[in-house]
Every structure is written in C-alpha cells, then in structure tokens.
Amino acid sequence: MNAPILEMKNITKEFPGVKALSNVSFQVAQGEIHCLVGENGAGKSTLMKILSGVYSHGNYTGDILFNGQVQNFFGISDSEKAGIAIIYQELALVPEMTVYENIFLGNEVRNGFLVDWNETVKKAGEMLKKVKLDINPALKVRELGVGKQQLVEIAKALSKNVKLLILDEPTSSLNETDSENLLKLLRDLKEQGVTCIMISHKLKEVIKIADTVTVLRDGETICTLRADEISENMLIKHMVGREINNIYPKREKTVSQEIVLEVKNWSATNPSLGRTILKDINFNLKKGEIVGLAGLIGSGRTELALSIFGNPDEYQLSGDLYVKGKKQHFAHPRDAINAGVAYVTEDRKGDGLILIQDVKQNISLANLRQIADRGVVNNNAEVKVANEYKSSLNIKTPSVEQLVSNLSGGNQQKVALGKWLFVSPEILILDEPTRGIDVGAKYEIYTIMTDLVKQGMSIIMISSELSEILGMSDRVYIVASGKIAGEMATAEATQEKIMRLATN
C-alpha cells in the first residue's frame, strides 16, 4: 500500500439533535480508487462535505491531513486549491453555456484582463481527450446526455490539476453503457496518478472497480477492506449490520384476470419541442400485478407515465385510456388522482416533495380534503395520519414536524410513498422507486410494494435497474424511442433479452 494522500482523523460532526458523524477515521492511499459505501444517512455525504470544505473548519471536530499537511478548509475554493475536487450527483454545469466555457468556468484562461478564448478552446480539447470524450467543445451542455455531461464535469476537475477526485454516486443516473465507460475512465485516471474516492450504492460496481472499500454505518467507520477481501454479501452485512439473504422479498401470485388500466394506440407530441415522444403505445395492467417498464433513460417511460397521469406537461395526445374499463380523459393530475391513479415521481427533490415543508405537510398534500372540514384543515387529524405512515413505512425522523430536506434519500422516498398511499390509489405508478437509496431502504420499499399488490393494488414500476425489474415485476414491457419494443413475462425475461430490445 502506498503512503496515504489523505487522512481524516476522529471526525465528529453534529447537527441540531443528530450526531451525523462520530469519531470517524478514514484513510486513502496515493493513487487508489477508494469506495465509500453505507446506507443512506450513514454519513458518507457529510464526510465528503467536510473534506471539500462545504462544512467549514470549526463546524466539526477532528483533523484532516492532505499530502501530509493539516488542512483547515473554509470553503470549496480552499479544498480546490489543495487539489481536491468533488462531483455531485446533481451536476453543477451551466446548461446554456458551451462545453469549453463550462470546463474553465471560474478558472478562466486569461490573457491580461481578458479571457483568451482560443487558448480556452484548445485546452478544453485536451481535457476532453483525457476523459475520452469525442465531442465538439463548442456544443452547449444542455445538448449533451447525462453521461457526457458527467465526463465534462470530470474534465472540469482535471483542468484544475486535481489530485483527489471525489465522485458522489456518479452512475446513479447513467445507463449501463455510460456507467461502463465512466468506470473505465476512472481506471485510466488512476494510471495517470489521480486518486479517487467514489460513493456508490451499486455494490457490483464497487466490487468491480475498488482497490479499497470503507463501510460507514450510523455515522461510524465499520471497517476498511482490501479489494481481494470483498464480496457483495459481506458488504451488505457490514452496511446494514445484519445479513440479507434475499435482495427481493418473496412474491406470492397476486395477479387476477381483471384489467385495471389499458392504453390503446397512445401517441403524444410535445408541442414545445415539436416532436413525437410516444408512438402507438399499447399496454395493460391487471389487478394485483406489478408491471415493469424497462428501457434506457430518455426512452419515453417517464413521459408515458405523465401522459397518463393527467398530462401536466400539456402534450398533444391521441389514443384511448381505459381505467377500470371506463374510458377516461384526464385533463389534470387531480382527475387522475380522483380516478384512483397515483404517480410517485422519479426526481423526488425536483418535483416530488416540498423540501422546505415538514413531513406531515408533505404526506397530507395530495389529499388535504380528506382531513379538512369545509376547507379548514384539521391539524390533529393530519398529525395522526402522518404518524401512521411514519410507523407503517418506518420513516426514520425524530418527529413528523421535521423538514423533509433534513431526511436522508431513502426516508424522503418513503415520505413520497406515504403521500401517495394516503390518496388510497388502486393504480400506483412508481418512477425509479429506489434510485439513490441504500440496500436496506430498498428492501423495505420492495416489501411495501409486495404488501400493496397483496391488498389488491396494481403497480407500474419504471426502472433502469434490470435486476430490480426482473426481481419485482410479473410482466415487463420494454420501451425504446417512445415505442413499446417488446413485452414478456418475467419468467422468460433475462437481462440480455431486455437490453437487446431496449437498445434496438
């Protein structure tokens, strides 16, 4: 093992009422890829925020040694100066600017007082070559897919002479090909001497790429393992503190013959983009069934869900929608909710939850009339309802008056789920229900889904994780380029079959 480039010693960080990190020690050797794993709320992000100076020196106790020197960072600019760069799950690029402008944003190539644009473009080209991205640097960032945007972020970090690169869930929004490319790039960067810390929930990926893995649990370091010692089961055991034998709960046969939702010749055009986004879609959902919608990101799965759920983006629609045998035209999500359809969004922070409000307000939001008398909200009933979901969904929060922004990803997802269960839907559409949440919380969500279909609910699950699709659904539709590219019973499906149709 090489000499450590980074040592974090006895780090303790408290938030009002919560000890996020207690006495965490963490060591990264020069030139390795070090993965940091743990359930949501284990303290990974907090630790990285301390390292990158987001929580400035003095707001925590303990020492950071980087390159053998004690460091006191008071902001991101300090840590960047020292050679540490962090890339978050939510990318920090300016979509309306070009790739080269983004790469040198805040670090402009100067010629006296002026920006030297020719030199900027030339250097941007070199950086893009380093990350193996073959695009015109004059493209605007919004024209790139998420995978390429991520590479631009890495190029931006490299332009600052980064020695330690931190990636927070880099592959969570990437499809399998892009993920592969990214991992390959990390290995190349390692050869070039860049040390890398990666936070990830995808354990297969971790095993594939890591030299060393550190497991955090409940704000403490549990263990640090070398690459040749790790297995998926072992990591899970350390992460949750118990052994999980099955990643997916046992499913009983709950599917009946009754069709609760059917879509026929369904097409949609997005008027603002002026192009067809869904074409001739036919599919159905039976009572008590979990139907998986597989496909690549951007294939039109979310658009399909939105077009059914009251069409809030105002697409031009054609085709027929039948809910419980009745033909329906939903003009607003409210109509869909009233007809018994609920939609848990893909992006819980963006359009799922109201982060500045508390747990109870979020849970009651879609069904306030249920707990109101002539328009006046009954606050006691609201607390009661929220507490019921808090215990039945096992939402970890000190009280239902806690702001949702203070909860971890998995608990936020449970709040979103609680909100939609409170409208007592018969058809539940889940869009990426386990994105960015940890193994333990995933299992809980799967168990909830299993219970719901047992009670007669029907679920459409949109997911980019093929193992999840195969593990949970009864039937799979594969969506590609706005069309249904195939349908199969899960028993006959394999990851390869689905991938072949999805990439058609």
Place this chain on the structure above:
Amino acid sequence: MNFFNTARKVLQQNIREYGMYIALFVIMAIFTVTTKGTFISSRNIVNLVNQTGYIAVLAVGMTLVIVIRHIDLSVGFLGGFLGAVAAIAMSQWNLPAYLAVPLTLALGILAGTIIAFLVAQMKIPAFVATLAGWLIYRGAILVVTESTGTIVISDPTFNAIGNGFIPDIPGLTILPGIHKLTLIFGVLAIIFLVFSEINSRKKKQAYNFEVLPTEMFIIKLVFMSALIGGITWLLAGYQGLSWTAVVVLVVTIIYHFITTQTVLGRHIYAVGGNPEAAELSGINVKRITYIVFGSMGMLAGLSGILFASRLQSATTTAGGLWELDAIAAAFIGGVSPAGGIGKVAGSIIGALVMLSLTSGMNLMGIGISYQYIARGAVLAAAVIFDVKTRGKG
C-alpha cells in the same frame, strides 16, 4: 444562570420569528427617547396606525404573491386609480358609499384576474406583466383626474373609514377620557391569545412535539399580552380604535386564518414551495395563481379606498411607490424572496416598522432625503438578518 442559558437558547432558535418584533420594539424605543415621549403619545400612535393602513393591506396581498414566487408592481397605481374610481362613483354617479366600496373591490379583483391571465395562461413573467400594469394604471389615474384635478369626496360614511373611530359604549362614566369599548376589545384579545396559546401548547405536548420551556412560555405570553395591552391603552387614551385599524385587523385575521388553517392556504404555500410537485399532487397551480392575484387586486382596491378616504379626495399622485413600500414591508416581515415562506402577520409588522421610521423621523424633523436613506438601510439590514438566520429557526 440556568434560566439565562435557556433564554439565550430559545432566543437563538427562534430568532427569525421574534426578530422583527424585537426590531419594531427597538425602533419605537429609540424614537420615544429621541422625541422625548412624543412618539409614544396616544395621538401619534393612533395616527401611525391610520397611516400604516393602506400599505398594510397591500403588504398582506403582496405576501401571498411573493410566496407563490411572483411579484406585483402594478398595485400602487392600481390602488390610486381605484381610489379615484370610488371618488367618481360617489361624486359624479352619486352612488352611496356602501355601493361604491364593493364596486371598487370588484374592479380590483377584475384587474388582478387580468394580471393572473397574463402570468398563468400567457406565461409572461409577473415582473413584466405587472410593470405594464404599473404604466397603464398610472396613465389611467391621469385620464380620470385630468379634467377635474383632485376629486373631492363628500360622503361622510366613506370618509369615516379613514378618519373615524368606533363609537364608545354610551352612558358609562368611569375612566373619563378613556375609550372603554377599545379597552374591552383589548382585554378580549389578550384572553383569546392566552387561551389559544395554552391550547396549542397542550396539543403539541400530547404529540410529543418540541415546545418552549414553561418559564419561557410564560414570559412569551406576558410579553405578548403586555404588547397588546400597551397598544390598546395608548389607543384608548386618544379616541379609541379607528375604523382603519378595524379594517386592517379584520383583513389580517381573515388572511392569517386562510393561510394557516385552510386547504387553500396549504395549496398556496405548496405552490410556492415547489410548483411542479404541487401540480403533480393534483393542485391546480393556475387556479391558485388566479386566486392570489385576484386577492391582491381586491386589496389594492381596499388600499385605494383607505387612502382616498383619509384624504377625503382622490388625487393625481395617489399610488406612487406604494407597491415598493408593500414589497419592502413583506421582506422586512420575513417573506422569502425564493417563495414558499412568509407570514401575513410578519408583513403587517414590516409595514409598521416602515411607517414607524417615517413617523419618528418626521417628529425629529429629519429631512425626507435622509428618511429614504434610513429606510433603505433598514430594509437591507432586515434582509441580511433574514438570510443569516435562515436554517437556524
């Protein structure tokens, strides 16, 4: 020692909520000293409340507009214009006040609806749509007052809104010179406050939510009761509660109730907190936009009525800068420029802070030029304070 530590902790945790009350208190104390007591005299306080009225009702409406992430620049001149319409309705069309007032409010709602149409349906940014409104209503005031100049209002009922006081209980001889009915209202308000606070504390305790420590809770109750009691005593010492104060109180109570207790209120804050999530939760964001701008228009009408009634006339200059005073009051009162956060009661306090500054500096004989500078500094300080204490509350 222990007591002071708790006090400090409570103050630190709730600094956002209490900050503006403390600021108002400090400003009033300073002016009381610098004017050798004139500022805190009954007469001045009554005047202060009456002067604040037309800005206060605008600030209430503006709070909701900013909460749903919009802005309304048109309401100042809209208020001025609608005040002129009310004046014309009474002096030229010979309508009685009880018809002219609802007509004015209805026109206000219509004007707000037009803005909402531009914002919600045509997707024009509120800043631009209401800037257009600002120009249009400014012109409209000039159009209606061009031929006559100032329109004098002679309807006594209408003029009482801005100048009159509630009647006292006839026949009572105790406490001469003191307005008894005002005192009774004050006492009732204190009793109501104490009971509702104790009640809500009990409920919170039943759910194991965090509440203030007992001694702090008692101090808070005593402080608030003393505040209401003091103001009531001051008002009662002059001519009692003015009709303007009654109007502002009623508006504040209704809006406070709507925003904190009703489904509509929840929907408004949800739209402000995250419009996309609100829409997907089945809330009709367009409908909320119509309601909020409609209410803003109505309150602009009310503001115009209060102002015209106070001057007993409609003038060509009515409405200038009202909207900016209302926006400033809302920000001083803790409304978040990013939307989703802000209380109606806070904005009323904000309006009182702004008008206390004006009134106090007038009494001290400070020129208008320095008054603007001082008010600007206070606004900046209030927002800095708000940003710095965010997330600690």
